[in-house]
Amino acid sequence: MAEYVDNKEIEIQKGYIYKIKELNNRFAVQNGRPMRANTETYGCQQNENDTERIRGMLHEAGFEFCDDAENADVVIYNTCAVRENAEQKVFGRLGILKHIKESRPEMIIGICGCMVQQEHITEKIKKIHSHVDMVFGTHALYKMPEYLYEVITKNKKSVIDIEDSDGKIAEDIPILRDYSQKAWVSIMYGCNNFCSYCIVPYVRGRERSRTSTAVLNEVKQLVENGCTEICLLGQNVNSYGKDLEEDINFAKLLRMVNDIEGVERIRFMTSHPKDLSDELILAMAECEKVCRQLHLPFQAGSNEVLKKMNRGYTREDYLEKIRKVKEKMPDISLSTDVIVGFPTETNEDFEWTLDMLRQVEYDNIFSFIYSRREGTPAAKLDFVLSDDEIHNNFNRLLEVQNEISKKKNDAYVGRIETVLVDGVSKNDDKMLSGRTDTSKIVNFKGDKSLTGKYVKVKICEAHTWSLNGVLVD
Ligand code: SF4
Missing domain, CATH: 3.40.50.280 (Cobalamin-binding domain)
Incomplete structure (x- = not known):
């Protein structure tokens, strides 16, 4: 509690x-x-x-x-x-x-x-x-x-x-947000999962959920101040509410946020695959404001490595969840985290990681070379692969994914997308930048007064990590 x-x-x-x-x-x-x-x-x-x-x-x-x-x-x-x-x-x-x-x-x-x-x-x-x-x-x-x-x-x-990692939740602290149109709302802190490579549970402590009232009040306040896109945050949002006395879980919370007038888009992260329930998939599909986007970290494609990582699922479990997600939301955009070079990973294990990319066809991945964290169980394991082999595998991973991401983005060309404008593009001050419901970055010409507004953009060109378009009326 x-x-x-x-x-x-x-x-x-x-x-x-x-x-x-x-x-x-x-x-x-x-x-x-x-x-x-x-x-x-x-x-x-x-x-x-x-x-x-x-x-x-x-x-x-x-x-x-x-x-x-x-x-x-x-x-x-x-x-x-x-x-x-x-x-x-x-x-x-x-x-x-x-x-x-x-x-x-x-x-x-x-x-x-x-x-x-x-x-x-x-x-x-x-x-x-x-x-x-x-x-x-x-x-x-x-x-x-x-x-x-x-x-x-x-x-x-x-x-x-620095003593207390299981800190108490502090409400009502002043906040200065980076954007006025979109905001992060933390719904819980800490993590109970103890993946063998991860330091987070040791430094952020065990899971503590904010009450639904606290979360909903913050969202309502944000809407009153002109915010329309909410991203619910937690190390594993799928276990939200397990420590609360109220009858709540993440699927229910999602529906409650969906009911708040003035909220236009809801995103969330991060979602642990083992806790992605059918109830949550259904809530995502039925809530019209929940974006067609899911970040579901699989970390490694081999069952042997997943076991050593203490992830709590097999590749088959994971793929079955992806199948259910795609069945309910065929237009969903998927992303994931991948670790290359976990100590026990062999070249054969790594092939299973590539296989996951090809099977799921993620829109985007966040890939990392394994980083040894003192105090975690994985830090005691010996490496099977050399540094060169690990870097070589990492480059292969990027090659495979870049091709998939480009293919996914190509499918957007010719479509008219609703884009929430973030503001002037960081790479080109003559362009505006924003995101689609599926979290694709779209760059287009327009006046910066459009910042914070939802506009229609016709997609003309696809790159690996972004799309270019023209404003439609
Ligand atoms: S990887 Fe995520 S789920 Fe696993 S221990 Fe770290 S924060 Fe928790």
Whole structure:
């Protein structure tokens, strides 16, 4: 059963936000500008959503934001523990910040998120990166105002709060979202699955679901503020509600969100294949606002590897679920996560992974080379394949998938699609960019005043990862 942070505790933090705002006003009088913050996020959507809360608290405290750490008074990195390269990037950044802080010792550096909830990482920060002022885990995110105030006013160094991975749920924290038309809504935190390669259950703790009332209230509030697309987030949304006393599961929650007037599109992630029920497939098919898109990570195609990964399903189970999904929603767009080079994976095992791609025909895949995570069972296993073989397999995977993705996108040419406009394209400022119901990226010419609107676009050209089109009336 999820525990909630006491309202009084949230009010105390709001008090700290107010106090920082006062300091900020004084700072602005002296310096002609308020304090500037720079935030950076590593990892998954849940982390992005957490950063939106950090930025919400900073915004309420009067901070303005800048894109580079060099010009910031406060730098906060929200980190990820899932892959080693994200950790290396953070340590690289900390090295750069050390030099900046030598010339500007008043700069405040905070590191939060999953990565710092590993003891060896915190030790490394303490020993090598003592210029970091605040270190706090995901459970202590709502306490950031208190820590920041302490550091600013008492010059109290090394605030470290990483103890509790099964954190209480904190509601009613200010949030500054990246988009106004679409929003992430976390419905649960943590994970109970203990896939053998994954560090998440150790750093984010066991599953804790928010009540349906809390989720629905947040969605209604978002709609009142003009948001129309909701993405429900959780490490495994399919087990939503198992820890709640109310009679609820994810399929029921989906139907409830579908009933909210003003919501136009509903997405969700991530969905564990073993918990994808017939009830949920039916709810997806029957709810007209639920997008025709499913991200269902299979991770590996060989049953031997799936067993070693402790995934709880076989390739046959997985394919049967895909068959049911396609039967109910033939137009669905499918995506998946794939790990290449799990320690026990042989070249023969890998062929089964390629076979999965060919059988399912995903629109898109997120592929990763296995990253050894200290403290997980898989970290003790010996590798069968060499680095070269693993990289070679990874390249083959991309080749096979690129061909499938292009073929899938080609089928869109000539169709008129409804696109929710995200804004000006990041790659070409003369183009707008948005997404179809099936989450295809569509680029087209149009006025940026269309941002946040649903428009019809005729698809003219298909690339591997995106589509080009023209606005239709
Ligand atoms: S389901 Fe498995 S891979 Fe996903 S977060 Fe949980 S343990 Fe990690």
